[in-house]
Amino acid sequence: MKFFPESTLHQLEFDKIKEMLAAHCRNDYARVKALNLRIHTKKEFIERELSQSNEYKIILQSGQYFPNDFPNNISRELKLLSIQGASLSGDQFLLIRRLAENAGNIFRWFDAERRIANPALSKVIEQLYYEKQVRESIDEILDETGHVKDNASEELASIRMNLFRKRNELRKVFDRIVGKLNKQGYLADIEESFMNGRRVLAVFAEQKRQIKGILHAESDSRRTSFIEPEETTELNNQVFSLEYEETKEVYRILRMLTQQISVYASLLQSYYVISGEYDFIRAKARFAEEYGGGYPLLQDKALVKLIDARHPLLLLYNQKMNKPTIPVNLTLDSENRILVISGPNAGGKTVTLKTVGLLQVMMQSGLLVPVSADSEMGIFKQMMIHIGDTQSIEFELSTYSSHLKNMKHFIENANGKTLFFIDELGSGSDPNLGGAFAEVIMEELAHKHSMGIVTTHYLNLKIMANKVPGIINGAMQFDEKNLLPMYKLQVGKPGSSYTFSIAERIGLDKKLIDRARKLVDEDQFQLDKLLNSTEQDLQKLDREKNQLKQLLKENEVLKREMEELIKKEKHHQETEKLKLQNKIAEDKIQYLKDMERRLKAMVIEWRRTEDKDKVVKLIHALLFNQKEKMVNEKQQKKLNEKFVEIGGDIRIGDKVKMKQNRQVGVVKEIRGKKAILQVGVIPITVDLKDLIVVEDKPGTS
Secondary structure (H helix, E strand, O other): OEEEOOOHHHHOOHHHHHHHHHOOOOOHHHHHHHHOOOOOOOHHHHHHHHHHHHHHHHHHHOOOOOOOOOOOOOHHHHHHHOOOOOOOOHHHHHHHHHHHHHHHHHHHHOOHHHHHHOHHHHHHHOOOOOOOHHHHHHHHHEOOOOOEOHHHOHHHHHHHHHHHHHHHHHHHHHHHHHHHHHHHOOEEEEEEEEEOOEEEEEEEHHHHHHOOEEEEEEOOOOOEEEEEEHHHHHHHHHHHHHHHHHHHHHHHHHHHHHHHHHHHHHHHHHHHHHHHHHHHHHHHHHHHHHHOOEOOEEOOOOOEEEEEEOOHHHHHHHHHOOOOOOOEEEEEOOOOOEEEEEOOOOOOHHHHHHHHHHHHHHHHOOOOEOOOOOOEEOOOOEEEEEOOOOOEOOOOEOHHHHHHHHHHHHHHHOOOOEEEEEOOOOOOOOHHHHHHHHHHHHHHHHHOOOEEEEEOOOHHHHHHHOOOOOEEEEEEEEEOOOOEEEEEEEEOOOOOOOHHHHHHHOOOOHHHHHHHHHHOOHHHHHHHHHHHHHHHHHHHHHHHHHHHHHHHHHHHHHHHHHHHHHHHHHHHHHHHHHHHHHHHHHHHHHHHHHHHHHHHHHHHHHHHOOOHHHHHHHHHHHHHOHHHHHHHHHHHHHHHOOEEEOOOOOOOOOEEEEOOOOOEEEEEEEEOOEEEEEEOOEEEEEEHHHEEEEEEOOOOO
């Protein structure tokens, strides 16, 4: 992306964004990448980086753990690994192993399901593979502290075994000498020490001639001498020799291991890049969480459609101060290419301009931006800005001359892929002449299909925006009642500068204000007054619109509550209906059971009696007179309510009630544990345990 002037990114405070991003990085690779953030102009690059940041942000928000824990800078070790004849130390190999282990964790994390869920993140390792041989080779030679294992080679094992024996022998001899001299009172309080890696005795200076050996040193006070006993000299020499052989063998082993691992140098370099890339993506996601960064819809054309956009640095500052940040809503497209923002000073015009510029640069560098997800952002190939006083001392140019020089560059180089920002277009010259030039400049930029935002106080530019196709007005709202800026952009209408209102706010003498009003051209004064009135009316409409929205929301809540109540009532009715249906079903089942019992009784009666015709009549009555029978049963049930239960033993002639269907009959016969009842005209057999003795209720007979 091309920028004019060179200080564009600095003026938009993009350098602060990069520094804050770098602070979230954990390794040097990611920090360098953050401080040298690239701004892309190709959709595939921008889309890939935005998707990666967004996917990682989702991982963070869902509480998942992404296994990238390698903050070390090992570029030097990797460089040594690729140099023939080089040798890495044990500690350096531990870093290499940790890098390989980190890569293995990442590859294992991306199982089939996670690759589908995180396609952009998985592309980082798409062309690579995990080689476990690196870890296995290092683990075969080194222990967890980075020391070469005894079994790394047969020779090393032999050397260390001999070394262990000699040191033990040396210790025993030395301990014997110390014990002997201690009894003789020759040794100082510290008894022994080490000099040049050799164990020595701490002997009183006056006794040093009594001990045969090598004098290594004396204390500063000259009261203590450090002597290596003659008996241990040869043993010390042997230990030194073995230690030297051990060092040589360890170096040889490490050199061979370096040579063995060097074949994976390029792969390990890729692992290092992977670690740095994921740390960089993590930093972008963490940073986006701080300022509420989102993923807008990306379009491969010149377009700015911002919904609820906020300046990230202002947002973070206001969060610390516990203040709200007013969002920006605006659209620049093929029909409305240039937005002319007017309004009072310190009302937020320049902040709006910088917000749009900074968010565009951030998005094209792959950073999530604080906008609504419904926002749409296009891609621009160059950005031009003119903000603040650009007077050039070097070329002896006035403010206005410098302004025109920049405008000349804008006109000569702008095209359909240019996004420009001009703060106070035409300022620094006579209002009439400067305004005329400003009109020409805006017309030319519109003719070149460039997109941009212009801030101004010039009345002619506000009028022009309503006439020239592609140029629209916008105004920063102002609370005239309280004489305070509202920092809210309203697109579609021009705004007043509120010159006299602000003068009143700061307490300027009313007489001076009135005199100034008389000096202003009547038409211009009336127009500015009309703009004031129009803006206040629009603010009133906005308030009423917000109130209406609130009422609609409340109405929607009431509607949902009513629908919920209706739903609950319908559910209650359905439940009652089902209960009733179940009750009817239970009655039918009970009726069928009674029918089955009676039929069984008739079969028994058929077998027992000789009067078959009587039984046939009973069966006929049971099967073909159901309606009449059901009416009779209902009447019988009503009659049954006339009885009261008394219980007790059942005897022939007692009135009894069946517990299941509550019918009452008279006991005609008792056969063991069963009784023959006369219920109406039908005798039936019932278990005695299913019967209970009843009698007529008083007053019902």
